[in-house]
Amino acid sequence: MTHDLVVVGAGPAGLTAAVTAARFGLRVAVLDAGSRAGGQYHRHRAGRPPAWPPLARLHTVEHLAEHRVWAVERTADGFAVHAVAGERDGGPVTVTGRNLLLATGAYDRQLPFPGWDLPGVLTAGGAQALIKGNGVAPGRRAVVAGTGPFLLPVAVALADAGVKVSAVLEASRPTPRAAALAPHSPARVVEAGRYALALARRRIPYRTGRAVIAAHGDDTGLTSVTVARLDADWRPRPGTSTEVACDTLAVGFGFTPQLELAGQLGCATTPDGFVAVDARQATDLPGLSAAGESTGIGGVHLAEVEGELAGYAIAGRTPPRALLRRRAALTRFAAGLRALYPVRPGWSSWSHADTLICRCEEVPRDRIEEAARLGADDVRSIKLLTRAGMGWCQGRMCAEATACVLSDVLDRPIAAPAPTRPIGVPIRLGDLAQGAS
């Protein structure tokens, strides 16, 4: 059966789009890798859904949970979405639709530093997922570090789960211009203020211009981190290092969009590496739309607005003008917010010759530098010569860092290329072979 619309991703953007389109009578399927709809933001424990309206209308769409989409293809009259159902014992499934909406979201961007591979070092999103989705506190004593406003809710969630949070370390110094953003999104400013208050109430210090530049541990994992003050380029200021005992580090430096499915279809991307969409969330390929973080990091409110717009547009309806205005305001706010938390190049001075850049293939920094000296001057060549980015995660954790190390060696900017991943997520050969002719 061909659906009118297939949505990949049941987070704020994808599910909002799905239920909006379903309200206009479209037959909609939503595939998501998670076992419960909601995505990262509305992640929740089994049987305890949050009061988010689209979840209450989940029954109006065909929700395919635990469906890992590994490939999307164009067909004569739309799209074929190839997935494996069930994380452990499922089989291959192909869902077809006349329209396809990619709402694949984003994941925490990571920057390598000595010890970032120790157990106990978690991404900020991972720490939050443990708490929100499982009710499990990742440890007893935590440091939250990185950059961006997302660190605040993570610290609050950790504290509320009973973890002693020593500090939130924001590498940037974002305060001076923050006020200028207020007109665009009062709700977000109120939210930020609420988090600031929440941190203060829990006696969690919020320190800017500081970062965890190394993690230390033993056989069991993390035991402490080195914290340093940073200059404007994020180089540690000499003599400012202190050691902080902790068993958990939640770290994130903004977000990286999940673009493999968009890349498989070959739709246009923006110069800064997101899926390019028009005012109706349509890409440059007929029938293909995208919404949410994969079209630009903008947070939950913007993702929902984009999803709703996409739902209207795909159903052939004219969206309310208020919705368009709201998106414009939220987009401006998001751009301003991103500008407050740029990743500065000095982070690469945190890593040493033996610091792993690629965790999967265990490729340290000096092997990448050696390959660069052999003549590899792009990320793909580095991969071919060192295996950095060839492992299980397919460069999701290291491609940007590899590009930065390369930039250091060659002394000119090197961009991480848009991902080319014809196998979007690993698939067992037996699942792949089913249906072979």
Place this chain on the structure above:
Amino acid sequence: MSELRPSDVVVIGAGVVGAACAHYAARAGLSVTVLDRGPVAGGTTGAGEGNLLVSDKEPGPELALALLSLRLWAELAEDGPDFEYQRKGGLIVARTGAEAGAMAATAATQRPCGVTAHAVDAADLASYEPHLAPGLAGGTHYPQDAQVQPALAAAALLSSGVRLHTGVSVTGFRLGRDGRVLGVRTSHGELATGAVVNAAGTWSGAVAALAGASLPILPRRGFVLVTEPLPAMVRHKVYAASYAGDVAGDDADLASSAVVEGTPSGTILIGASRERVGFDRSFPVPVLRRLAAQAIELFPFLAGVSVLRAYRGFRPYSPDHLPVIGPDPRVPGLWHACGHEGAGVGLAPATGHLVARGLTGKDPEFDSTPFAPTRFAEVSS
């Protein structure tokens, strides 16, 4: 970027074939500049498995080239930087008695040429490959078949004695009144040289056209699946007896028979489909499915193994499936070293060796007329 300087030889293409030509020309005492519009091993080389095969070649000029190459790769592996040279051996398996008979007959013709080929009884297959599917009719073991990591190999060949400029496109030739090569024009300026080696892989036809010569090199698409890293499960390069027919085949449609092999990094590579579809960059799911099914047919345990990635290469092929190696009499000073299809890594050192001998006026070690660039023109005129 350092300045382009006049050289005895300019090699266009920093893939494994260009790298080998540059390496042997430099060893012969010539000054060599290598130009590539992309990075080292950015084309077919970087999308290959690094096969050094004699097992899939019938007696003839390509087998002679492959045997010479095997000797040269072994020498290079001893002297130079590491590029994961592994003399792992090939194992061809037959599913039916008829296939086994044909396979044995092929081996009998290969042996007088210097190929070592051991017949393997069905009962003995498991001692070569413990995880092979049961019920196969027999096999042939080719201990000379070997493998290198192609990108590392190309980088190693370019690591000494050669001036390398990546990110430089050749935009034209400067020819004398007599039509002889005087230099090349590039995106970064002009470069004087008396000899140009066209090792541009699938783009060799376009490079030849810049010098006013036609060369019928076309792309043939292939895919390779790469599994998760595992403890060593597959020891040889293992393929079904029908593979050699696909390699030589002229069918424009998909030809595929899985070649399964382990790598030093623990991943298992599953190749090799072949399609003549131009530079179509898509990854058609049916082709990937078929490769997976064929691999499982050879090694049933693979059904439970995850594939992490797939990569695609465009192999440069000529109408008679033989490489094009030698001087182009239409444009004195222009040499071709291209059209190796899926065997470029295997044939690279011998190709470089032949070209270097020619450039320094020495006779080739064996008859290279089957590779002559003019052979296509003669057919059509």
Place this chain on the structure above:
Amino acid sequence: MTGASEPTPVHPPGADHFRIGVDGRPVPVEAGQTVGAAMLAAGIRSWRTTRFAGKPRGLFCGIGVCFDCLVTVNGTPSLRACLVTARPDDEVSTT
């Protein structure tokens, strides 16, 4: 399997609580939790070693992207512990 020597949390008995085995050691689970979350709650921070340097690995990204937390459940290898929802009597083997 390595981990801090923390006491195993005791959960009240009930329909939404069960146990899984981790290398034979009982680990309590609340229904809906992932295998990885249950192990972490039991003080198990790593359950895999890297293939070159033998370094311990456990949860990192926590949302199915990094593949650091691969684990074998009921004999099926290479499952992401952060995504696999635990089921009663699951047997997890670590390496």
